[in-house]
Amino acid sequence: MRRGALAACVVAACTVASAHAQTYLVLVSGLAGEPVYRERFHAWASELRSAAMRLGVPDSHVIYLAEDPARDPSIRGPATKDQLAETLRRIAARAAPDATVFVVLFGHGSDRDEPRLSLPGPDLSAPELDSMLDALPAQRVVVINTASASGGFVPVLSGPRRVVVTATKSGFEQNHAVFGKYFTEAFGTAAADLDKDGRVSVLEAFLHAKAAVERSYATDRRLLTEHALLDDNGDGQGTGEPSATAADGSLASAVYLGSGAASGATPHIAADSTTLALERQRRDLEERVAALRARKESMPQATYERELEDLVARLAEVSRALRDRAVPRLN
């Protein structure tokens, strides 16, 4: 049932994507070393590519670079350092200032002299990626490095309007990391939508993946050797416990793959005046719920619960009315 709700959100996101901010997604599947990893990285990259397109990112905005470009038509070029630099230059030339650019790295990392990702040809170091991203000074940039030993990318890439996620907390965590699998999975899993607004933010995907990684290691009775980090306040200090209200997590909670339109968002077509009034009511109620939550600690519990119930019940009625009025959505 909840998976159905997410599907609805996907459709809604598609309809509004082109009307709102642009999203670009660059997928880099690095040097795998062994066939098993090559398959794994390709599977994760492909899954994320599909999710992005389901969420309304146009095909032309999704650039997938991999070790062997011939293996799949969706791969646009080799995953070399030069190709990545060229890709980012092109995006920089086209992207609007309010665009969001996702760079997602899959592969094996190392951190001997400096943090690196293994690529065909010369490896990609964190400072080199940072230089490439300088081409995107106004845009929001989200770097997801799912490789082992990737923790060192955080202090190098951290900056304003940047969300940096790494699979490990340092260069010492060198075992193959599974974070990428679960981060990718988050964009197709209703359970990752923690606030049930019909969309999965980068923060939600991070939290989903982190918990899934821990469960996976526990199930396999292995000692946890990857501790993911997220940094989005530009201080270069990643955290494993981000939240929308903590030092790290606020920006990530508002960044979505695709448009970020919620499942209940009214399609931009066929919105009559009643619908628009209901939308306004809903936004007003949402804001009042948020304001009430902010006052929670200063209120008697019973009063808080009564007011909360009153607000969320009204919100439920408005949402139901909106759902009842929903017109067929365009894909």
Place this chain on the structure above:
Amino acid sequence: MAEAREAALAGKYEEAIGLYERAVREGAPATAVRGLVETLRAVGRYVDAERAAGGRWGLSNLVGEVRLARGDLPGAAQAFARALERREPDSLRARLNLALMRLERGAQDSAFDELDRFIDVYNDRARRLTSDELAALAEAVWRLGQRDPQLFKDALRAFDAAVAADSTNQDAQVRLGFLFLEKYNGTDARVTFEAVLRRNPSHPAALLGMARVLRFEGAGDAAEQARRALAVNPNLVPARVTLGELLLERESPSEAAAQADSALAVNSASLEAWTLKAGARFLSGDSAGFREAQTRVFALNRRYAEFYARLSELAARNRLYQTAADLAALGVRVDASSWRSHAVLGINLLRIGRMAEGQRSLERAFAGDPYDVWTKNTLDLLDVLDRYETRAAEPVTIVADPREAALLELYVGPLAREAYDSLARHYRHRPATPIRVELFARHADFSVRTVGLAGIGALGASFGPVVAMDSPSARPAGEFHWGSTLWHELAHTFHLDLSRHRVPRWLSEGLAVFEERRARPGWGMPLDLGFLLALRDGELPRVSELNRAFTSPESPEALGHAYYLASLVCEFLAGGRNPDVFRDMLVAYGNGASTEQVFRTVLNTDPGRVDAEFDRWIRQRFAAALDAVARHGAAARRAESADDVIRLARVARDDFPVQLAAGRALLERGDLDAARAPLERAAELIPEYAASDSPLWYLGQLHRRAGDPRRAAAVLGRLVRLNAGHLPALVELAAVLDSLPDEAGAAAALDAAMYVYPMNPELHERLARLASRRERREMAVRERQAVLALAPTDRAGAEYELARAYFEAGDLANARRAVLRALERAPNYAEAQDLLLAIRAAQPRLDP
């Protein structure tokens, strides 16, 4: 001379004595006489040693020490005084001995005054002191450590200096080992004693030291080590006392008393021998004998707190925790600076649930002796317990890690209630409640709670009013059945209470496993192959000797066999005519009866007959299983490869291990058809074999892979009815049953799995869905609560599912609270919104 000394240092004492005697006869210097006296003393020939010394100058202190070993206190004091008057070379040692004698007799202030002067000696003459003098100084500083614990470090340094000055000073090394041991540092003590024993395998005190290390570590045969010391020196009173204490720990008080008498025959002034005798009398219930020994001790030293501290430890080892606390309190009263008494008092108060008082005593002990590892660990543990949550769940109070308390409460509370009521019916007895149940998320914390140190192999312990055990999270999934462990420990609480803590280990453990089996099918230990082979080979102890298998097990495997065997003894006894047999036995033990008396008065038989009848019974009960392992051995050992085993299985049709191994090998190769016959044959040969490698488990895999879920369900069902701790079987059974579909069966399997490992959210999700579909409303709510308690990332989703479970159960008030928590996190959560509207439609007003 040099040859004699070398022989003595190598522990060839008889050879050394011969050489020294010859040297003395031939007019060798005084050092030869000294060597002879020391060697005679080492082997316990005290009279000969004193005679050999005569009144020679330079040997007075040695003579004093020999007299001291024999309990001739006035003679010893006189000899030490003479050494001082005559300014003999070891007069510093003589001064020490005089001070120690005063200390031993309770004249603490004057003794400490004298010992204090040794610090001046060290400061004035450190560089000029001989190895023996440095060792004497170390002894003095060691004692002073009772008043200033920092001095223990100086004692260590002084011993190190003594050994550095003369690496052949074995006595100094041995004393250093005992200092380590006194400070609960078994590792360094072992290293030190081993170093001496490498050079001198017969050093009696080093052998004794190793015996005490083994006792401290709970590993190896400490008694055998003590006997080795006594074989070299039969008059070594401390070794005799250690052996006696070990016998007491094995619940053999009469043998212990015999050792005490032997020790006292050598040294009638030995405080520790009298203490041992008191302990033996105490455990035998001989009040008059106890009082006599007590009187003798306090006539010798009115401040001998060690008497109570040792008895307290003895009482605790025999599970008399309240008595242990009472005795330790007496120790504190006799000597307020007896840090050991404070420590033992604290630990035993904690064991009976008097947490605040226990902590105070331990803090006092730690202030006086910060090197006591047990005290330090226990205080650290109390810091952990401070952070734990306490939840009332009559008849128990649950104390658990805050991260898992909510989860555990869901299962521990109801299970403890069921166990208490069931046990109360069986024993017609109700121990005082609430029973404190501590569940430790870290095994090391449980271990400290139980024995003061990390490393205990047990899963749980009952002190009577307090039960401590590993939380299910403390071990990998499926490694232990926490539900049956809790039941087991609560059963002990009944046994201890009803028997006034006098039930012997064999009965208490056997009964506890027996009670596990009565609780649920498949609870309690399953039969294992090692047990069968031990039974086949006659390696299991007789009933009358079963207690020893618990108090001094030969190996962890042997201890496991003892548990299983004891549970069978209980099964055997339960088959008799007296329905109240266990209650009657426990009450009889509580009245002070010995096992023999209990057998005679309650069972109307004698140990010999019980041994014989039980042997017949067990051989009959396991007749088929014994046949299935009867010929297992040589042929199987020759089978080196899987192919060999498979070939062997074709002829060895009645050999269970061979059939099982062949079936497994074939299954691993994916040859399902060929694997079936040997696995089915194995299951037929020993139908009750349900260990982790049971043929039923492999048959379940086989049938599943062959696409026959019904057969898979049948064999896995059989397996978990025999061993409900087989987590993979329970999970797989649930999946197979769900696919049939048999939702009720699947839910039952998953429910059973929760008592093995409740930390897997996926299993709770599955059970919640099944329970909801089967309209098992209460179970659905519990499972949804469990999901939530496991701190899911999708908290809003988990709250919503809980709200739905409450709603379906008709509990609108809780449904409303839960759905509001979901909507608080996720105000636009459509399903939760609909549920809230439905709740409001059914019950418009918010409950106050």
